[in-house]
Amino acid sequence: MRCIGLMSGTSLDGIDGVLAVLDPGLRVEAHVHRPMPAALRAELLALNTPGADELHRGALAANALAMAQAEVVAELLQRSGLSATDVQAVGSHGQTVRHRPGAFDGCGYTWQLNQPALLAERCGIAVVADFRSRDVAAGGQGAPLVPAFHAQVFGRPDRARAVLNLGGIGNLTLLPAGGGAVAGFDCGPGNALLDLWVQRHRGQDFDADGQWAAGGQVHAPLLQRLMAEPFLAAAPPKSTGRDLFHADWLAQRLQGTASVPPQDVQATLAEFTARAAAEALQRHAPASRELLVCGGGALNADLMRRLAHLLPGLSVRSTADEGLPPMQVEATAFAWLAAAHLQGRPANLPAVTGARGPRVLGALYPA
Template sequence: MKTPTTSPRYYIGLMSGTSLDGIDAALIAIDNDSPPRLLATHAEPMPDELHRLLLTLCHAEQVSFAQLATAEHAFSHCQAQAVKQLLAPLSVELEQISAIGSHGQTIEHAPKGHDGGPAYTLQLDNPSLLAELSGCTVVADFRRRDLAAGGQAAPLAPAFHQALFGRADTHQLVLNLGGFANLTWLSSQPSDPVIGFDTGPANVLLDAWFALHQGGRFDQSGDWAASGEVDEALLARLLSEPFFQQPPPRSTGRELFHLEWLQQHLSGQEDAANVQATLAELTAVSVARGIEQLRIDDDPLTLITAGGGAHNGYLMQRIAYHLPRATLTSPAAYGWPEDWIEAGAFAWLAHQRLHHLPGNLPSVTGAAGPRVLGGIYAC
């Protein structure tokens, strides 16, 4: 394997999560001997028309090539705009950017296949067009190599969490609250494997139910959820989903947890605000149960919380309630605010690919071994 040079290299990471609220762009610097450094960020809002199209694709039983092409074209232009806005106020030239790491937009994720068919994961993306529009080399299609090696292809962020938060003097536990929630356990012992897995939905159901009943894209600070009461009978029905009993490695997405899945569990008599409160409780309980599976002895337990859900005050209160021995800590203490870790992860994965270094963790995804992830689209 090649070894990275000692001079800092600059990478851009682009991430559009399952919340479909926009494209996060992060500029990072990577040295040999230091954790990656976050230099600049930009959040490019998802245009309403593109948001609707992507949401349709995520839940469509059949799609046309024309729909996919339209979505990819608009998505790539939105990505290029994010890169332009990220670099506009900086004295960084395009020639200084080693690569853009593009996650793409997850449309469907089925690591165990469907109805006996092969495993697959689809991230809508057009890295060739992005390279043309941005003037930068692009690295994309990070997930399918891990899938080909028998892995879940998700979550991929734990490898970056290890590079960012790993310490020899203490354990670290990281919780990402995006559309879905995932945990990463980093032992202080280098010989111990990193553990990471999805615990279940985070914002995806909260956002969908809010949009259906209140309009808008999300429940600001969880205020609507806080106005309701948890429906314990509904919560029990939701938690009966077999996914919550699966051992790691495990990952999930919109193909399982979506508005129709929720509605199948409703009696039709529930108060809408109570359902929102119950969905927040579902996230909090499933996170707490995921941590219980890790059998961590640390007391008190430090939990680094990241992702958009970390700004949901009500949700964070419920997580704290179910984890009384945990201290919830912002990753900003490490120089990485809550919203930028996943975009940073795909910048880091681009670095790994360019230097022929593994980007997955077999202990997390279940792959047959470490693999170099992604394809290179040279500018």
């Protein structure tokens, strides 16, 4: 089975697409990364908070995202020398703009802006989308969904290991030795706050290689205030997003720190990101001996150094060492989720999301 996976994460840096053979085995045949168009990125960020004319703006943003995704699909086909008829499905995550499972009415919602019908029309391939809502309907968090994929690709019977995805938000997958029960949860911010701060003070989309943070000093009182966030101590299942870790959240914790240089704030945010993940791993999976890191954070040398320092007993390394580059992991997971839908296989892990049971995820939009 050959599927395409498309992912644009909380960091909104761009759209990653992979074309993968999934049955038998797993082999990535092509990968494409396209930066998110600046105007679309700004609109998607704005739609994370309440504003005027949201329905109209959201619909147009979903159309624009689908057209950008279709360009990624076309480039994947061109690079691999394949045609649309060679691909069974495209798994499209869409772009999360609100994530409030269990809130308000006892059910809540998770909202990924997407236009899978338009994508199917543009690329001529069946599209599977809306992966999270069935898990939420079954009482789950709808996130994280990647632990089942991580278990298949990175699980080892002879060693306990963990996978840390550092996109906009950080999430952990805990893979015990000997085929024990897989666990996973969102553990705190990934790059979201780091990107926010470097954009504000240096006009850059991200802190390349963490160089700015590496040159600053951690401000201990601010770090303590950040680490006091109740979400970090909450028991799984749990998930989060920009609904929690946003500009106003950071502004509240920066009150009274006007004298702290911006570079030191960046260093403190980097330490906060690494410490939130490290402490969650130590609390919930102390037997782990390896930490595999994926997402954009795996390319941030400063973050990787901080994680290694905080976890001296573990081997901290990129998923590239396991044959899957860090920027391909999530997109490949959504190709895998699309294949699971076509095969009628449940793909959530109730122990991870809190759902009442296994569910087939997604909805199919035929070519």
